[in-house]
Amino acid sequence: MKKINKIILIALLVIGLLGISSYYYVMYGGARNLSNEDTAFTVTAKSISNEFAANVEISNKKYLEKAIAIKGTITKVAGNEVIIDDYVICNLKELDPSILKNQVITLKGRVVGYDDLIGELKLDQCFKAF
Amino acid sequence: MKTNKLIIATICLLAGNIIFSQKLMTRKGEVKFEASMAAFEEIAGTNNTASCILDESTADFAALVLIKAFKFKSPLMEEHFNENYMESSKFPKASFKGKIAGFDVKKLSVTKSTYDLEGDITIHGVTKKIKTKLNLSQNGDKIIATSVIFVKPQDYKIEIPNLVKDKIAENVKISMSFTLEAN
Numbered sequence: 001m002k003k004i005n006k007i008i009l010i011a012l013l014v015i016g017l018l019g020i021s022s023y024y025y026v027m028y029g030g031a032r033n034l035s036n037e038d039t040a041f042t043v044t045a046k047s048i049s050n051e052f053a054a055n056v057e058i059s060n061k062k063y064l065e066k067a068i069a070i071k072g073t074i075t076k077v078a079g080n081e082v083i084i085d086d087y088v089i090c091n092l093k094e095l096d097p098s099i100l101k102n103q104v105i106t107l108k109g110r111v112v113g114y115d116d117l118i119g120e121l122k123l124d125q126c127f128k129a130f
Numbered sequence: 131m132k133t134n135k136l137i138i139a140t141i142c143l144l145a146g147n148i149i150f151s152q153k154l155m156t157r158k159g160e161v162k163f164e165a166s167m168a169a170f171e172e173i174a175g176t177n178n179t180a181s182c183i184l185d186e187s188t189a190d191f192a193a194l195v196l197i198k199a200f201k202f203k204s205p206l207m208e209e210h211f212n213e214n215y216m217e218s219s220k221f222p223k224a225s226f227k228g229k230i231a232g233f234d235v236k237k238l239s240v241t242k243s244t245y246d247l248e249g250d251i252t253i254h255g256v257t258k259k260i261k262t263k264l265n266l267s268q269n270g271d272k273i274i275a276t277s278v279i280f281v282k283p284q285d286y287k288i289e290i291p292n293l294v295k296d297k298i299a300e301n302v303k304i305s306m307s308f309t310l311e312a313n
Binding site: 030 | 155157158179181182183192193194196197198199203204205206209218219222223225
């Protein structure tokens with residue numbers, strides 16, 4: 001009798017733990033981590049801006065959702081927002097006080113899309129690439 | 131002497147033109163979407179990088195959000211939103227272009243006033259005419275614009291499988307807030 005109780009208790013515990021961990025996996029798992037990903041393209045802010053200006057649709061197919069490294073001169077820094085060559089808006093994953101205006105930099109990030117209202121390319125999850 | 135006057139007049143005109151055709155903009159607008167049903171899990175996403183331009187002289191109002199920049203509590207929900215519903219690789223953006231009826235910069239104040247906003251909205255590649263209310267207020271040299279609209283996913287050819295129909299609101303609430311300033 002005691003043994004059966006123990007087995008049931010352990011089984012319940014295991015099921016409970018499985019439930020909790022799968023809940024956490026579904027709710028919070030599966031996020032992308034760009035630092036483990038290969039860089040799909042390495043470009044300069046100028047060259048990618050020319051590509052998007054020439055044809056948004058083709059460039060979207062090529063770059064959207066990809067992890068790319070982008071090189072250029074920083075024209076503005078405002079908190080998490082870093083602008084490269086007045087054209088590429090990079091949102092940093094974490095604040096980085098070592099990123100300053102007028103630096104020549106290479107940032108790695110995910111291509112979110114082309115904003116044709118202002119005429120800018122947007123990246124997020126960015127960080128300094130070495 | 132005459133030419134001097136002419137030059138001054140021209141400069142004044144030009145300067146006036148520049149001041150009056152001033153465009154206010156932001157690229158840090160907030161757009162929230164909420165499709166939760168009572169008693170089911172929260173379905174909501176926020177985008178903090180929406181762009182918006184207001185032309186003070188013509189009352190033209192335009193806004194754009196990139197679908198992939200919507201953030202959700204759960205990465206899985208974000209994935210479903212992008213891949214199954216909004217198809218963000220095919221339709222990476224949603225936008226609005228329209229005019230504010232009866233807009234006059236001089237009439238703006240710290241207290242909110244409501245205007246009619248009319249224009250075309252494009253979501254999931256489908257464009258529709260909409261008429262809605264826009265709240266405007268002025269804070270220093272900034273103009274704050276907010277609005278709430280309700281959209282039906284099927285109007286924009288966003289299919290919701292029968293299996294989850296009860297969990298997703300029929301009218302999806304989209305709230306927007308833009309702090310516009312001179313660039």
